[in-house]
Amino acid sequence: MTAPIRIAVLHFSHETVTFLPNDTTLEDFTYPGSPAAGEALLSCDPRGYMGGFVKVAREYDLVELVGIESPLWPRTGTGSGWITTEAFETFAGRMIEELHRQGPFDGAYLCLHGAAGVRGVPRPEAELARRVREAIGPGAFIAGTFDPHGNEDDEFLRHANMAFAVKYFPHYDMHLQGERAARCLVRAIRGDYTPTHATVKVPILSPTVMQWTGASPWMDMVQQALVWEAREPDLYVNFFFGFPWADVPDVGMTFQVLTNNKPELARHVADDLAANAWRRREALVNTVKMHSIRDGVALARAAVAAGQGPVVLADHSDRSGYATWLLGEVIAQGLSRTLIGTVADAALVAKLLADGAKVGDAVDVQLGGLIDPSAGQPVRIQGHILGISQPRQRVAGSTWFHIGFGDGNVVIASPFLVQVMEPARFAEAGLDLSAFDVFCIKSRVHFRRGFDDSGFAKTILLVEPDEPFLGTIRLDGLPYRNVDLQSFYPYGNPVFPAA
Numbered sequence: 398m399t400a401p402i403r404i405a406v407l408h409f410s411h412e413t414v415t416f417l418p419n420d421t422t423l424e425d426f427t428y429p430g431s432p433a434a435g436e437a438l439l440s441c442d443p444r445g446y447m448g449g450f451v452k453v454a455r456e457y458d459l460v461e462l463v464g465i466e467s468p469l470w471p472r473t474g475t476g477s478g479w480i481t482t483e484a485f486e487t488f489a490g491r492m493i494e495e496l497h498r499q500g501p502f503d504g505a506y507l508c509l510h511g512a513a514g515v516r517g518v519p520r521p522e523a524e525l526a527r528r529v530r531e532a533i534g535p536g537a538f539i540a541g542t543f544d545p546h547g548n549e550d551d552e553f554l555r556h557a558n559m560a561f562a563v564k565y566f567p568h569y570d571m572h573l574q575g576e577r578a579a580r581c582l583v584r585a586i587r588g589d590y591t592p593t594h595a596t597v598k599v600p601i602l603s604p605t606v607m608q609w610t611g612a613s614p615w616m617d618m619v620q621q622a623l624v625w626e627a628r629e630p631d632l633y634v635n636f637f638f639g640f641p642w643a644d645v646p647d648v649g650m651t652f653q654v655l656t657n658n659k660p661e662l663a664r665h666v667a668d669d670l671a672a673n674a675w676r677r678r679e680a681l682v683n684t685v686k687m688h689s690i691r692d693g694v695a696l697a698r699a700a701v702a703a704g705q706g707p708v709v710l711a712d713h714s715d716r717s718g719y720a721t722w723l724l725g726e727v728i729a730q731g732l733s734r735t736l737i738g739t740v741a742d743a744a745l746v747a748k749l750l751a752d753g754a755k756v757g758d759a760v761d762v763q764l765g766g767l768i769d770p771s772a773g774q775p776v777r778i779q780g781h782i783l784g785i786s787q788p789r790q791r792v793a794g795s796t797w798f799h800i801g802f803g804d805g806n807v808v809i810a811s812p813f814l815v816q817v818m819e820p821a822r823f824a825e826a827g828l829d830l831s832a833f834d835v836f837c838i839k840s841r842v843h844f845r846r847g848f849d850d851s852g853f854a855k856t857i858l859l860v861e862p863d864e865p866f867l868g869t870i871r872l873d874g875l876p877y878r879n880v881d882l883q884s885f886y887p888y889g890n891p892v893f894p895a896a
Contacts, residue, residue: 401459402586405505405533406439407492408447408467409525412546413514414716415644416867416875417478418769420516423487425477426468432488434495438464446508446542449575454506457583463502465495472795476718476741476814478514485515489525496532503586504538505529506578507557511547512640519646523552530556538592540582542574546605546640550647551596558585558592559655562635564619566610567818567846577633581655590631591658595667599650599674600893601639602885604870606713606841606859607684608638611850614680621673625666631657632666641872642716644879650674675893678886685859687870693860694726697835700856701734706834709854713841714861714868717741718814719772721765722862723837728776733804735835738823739797739811740765746812749782749798758782760800764810771866778802786826797826805832816840819847841868 411421426432433441439451439462454460468488471477496502507526515521526539533539539557543549545566553560559581561574584590610619615638622634635653652670654663674681688696690712697708712723718741727735742765754760760782763775780802787796798810807828817823817838820830836854838844848854865874873888883889 399459399587401461402457402503402583403461403463403501404454404582405463405465405496405499405502406450406508407465407505407529408438408441408469408508409488409513410470410508410510411480412475412510412512412544412640413478413480414475414642414867415479415514416642417476417717419473419477421471421473421477421480421484423481423484425471425473426484426488428472431469432466432491433464433469434466435464438467441469445571446575446578449572450506450508450542450579453576453579454583460583463499465492465499467492473813474815476716480513480515480521482515482517485518485521489528493528493532496529500533502533502537504540504582505533506582507539507541509541509543511543511549511562511637512643514643514645520552522547522549523556526553526556538582538585540578542578543635543637544568545636545638547637548640548643548645548648549637549651549653550598552647554594554596554653560635560653561633562637562653564610564622564636566608566615566638567843569846592655593658593660593663594653594655595660595663596651596653597667597671599652599671600885600891601650601674601678601681602641602648602872602882602888603639603650603682604641604868604872605638606687606870607682609684609842609845611845612684614677615684618670618674618677621670625670629656629662629666632662634666634670636670642868644877646879648880649885682887688858688860689863690722690726690860693858694723694730694732696858697856698730698732701834705855707854708835708856708858709844709848710835710837711841711844711857711859712837712839712861713859714866715771715839716814716868717768717772718811718839719765719768720839721773721776723860724765724808725773725776727806727837728803732835733806734833735806735837736823736828736833737806737808737837738817739809739815739839741812741814742810743812745810746796746798749810750796754782754785754798756782756784762800764808769867771868778808783807784827788822788826799826799828807833814839816843818843820853821847
């Protein structure tokens with residue numbers, strides 16, 4: 398008989414934009430449904446990492462999963478800055494208390510992101526792993542799952558045994574990585590997998606809009622990782638692209654390779670992948686054409702006139718969701734049949750709700766802007782409320798107001814940043830997609846899963862303001878304090894010995 402296995406399951410995930418002025422607070426992580434424990438935690442994301450982990454772990458006999466009280470994603474999504482020390486210490490403290498109270502455990506699963514930024518904690522995911530290790534003991538095994546935009550070095554794996562990161566951007570394989578984590582964790586606990594790993598950091602720092610894996614050279618790098626996994630049984634590759642909007646010491650590109658007791662192989666593969674990335678460094682940071690917002694709107698008008706619609710105008714640089722540069726230019730150039738989805742304005746949404754605004758009401762409002770210089774100034778919208786919806790998203794209860802204005806235009810006001818990844822999100826909110834020729838969205842690459850990969854959009858234009866604002870491709874315009882840009886290509890001339 399196989400011995401019973403008890404695995405603690407924890408969640409702490411955020412992609413922190415440390416240059417934003419609004420901290421991510423304890424209150425942002427606390428809302429109906431969060432924090433979650435027990436079955437509520439285990440069922441919180443059936444299509445993501447958690448869903449994959451739980452599904453495979455429960456395929457094994459005598460495996461018990463214990464959902465430790467954990468915060469889910471903050472209500473702000475990725476549109477907020479540093480996680481406060483209070484928030485991190487409060488939830489980490491509760492997790493460790495629960496581990497002591499409900500233990501002993503044979504293993505732990507940490508559902509993470511990798512780009513969390515906590516005030517006073519340089520590497521929060523690694524610090525959480527360190528505390529979990531102290532709680533469950535040296536003989537237990539720890540596995541984590543990560544977003545490819547994690548800023549990771551080897552510190553997490555000093556305390557944990559295994560890590561599994563998504564390879565695609567858009568992130569199609571979250572469920573798969575959760576499955577892998579569960580399978581290898583159970584095998585390790587039963588003595589069938591001896592985790593050994595190697596980590597190599599590559600001094601390349603790239604804006605995330607450049608990291609689309611649907612085209613070369615990023616697609617080629619992912620393919621190389623997949624080929625190594627196909628060639629070598631029990632070998633897994635993590636390719637961390639890096640997240641440059643977290644001003645943290647472990648920022649940048651990283652390769653990790655996990656093997657079943659083959660440390661030399663892990664080192665060989667990690668060096669091979671890293672050397673290939675370094676050889677392709679110029680191409681990796683120059684993958685897409687960027688337009689100014691003024692030129693992008695003009696090109697959208699021309700594309701519609703030429704029958705090359707629908708057109709997507711993707712404002713990749715808006716990290717807060719409040720930016721009005723694209724909305725203002727749509728109005729200035731007189732675009733028609735344009736859907737702007739969305740512009741974040743929590744105060745306006747709250748006021749409309751408090752006033753009992755309803756469909757058909759005339760509105761004259763100032764929308765967006767002001768949260769920081771990158772958001773620009775509010776834009777005046779005179780029109781009518783065409784719809785009110787509560788779309789499917791991570792945090793339930795967020796209300797969208799659809800405001801019609803001009804010649805067939807609609808702007809959606811939302812309380813927080815929203816990346817609309819698929820046209821279906823608009824259809825679910827009650828909007829007729831055929832009524833629009835141009836779709837203005839706040840997204841870097843995720844939108845390609847529904848607007849590009851499906852063939853929905855005939856024309857895609859990536860735009861950003863003239864200034865090197867928050868999400869810019871011009872990273873040297875950002876006020877880094879913990880990162881020396883000269884240590885990274887293309888901003889300096891670093892030496893990379895592994896190449």
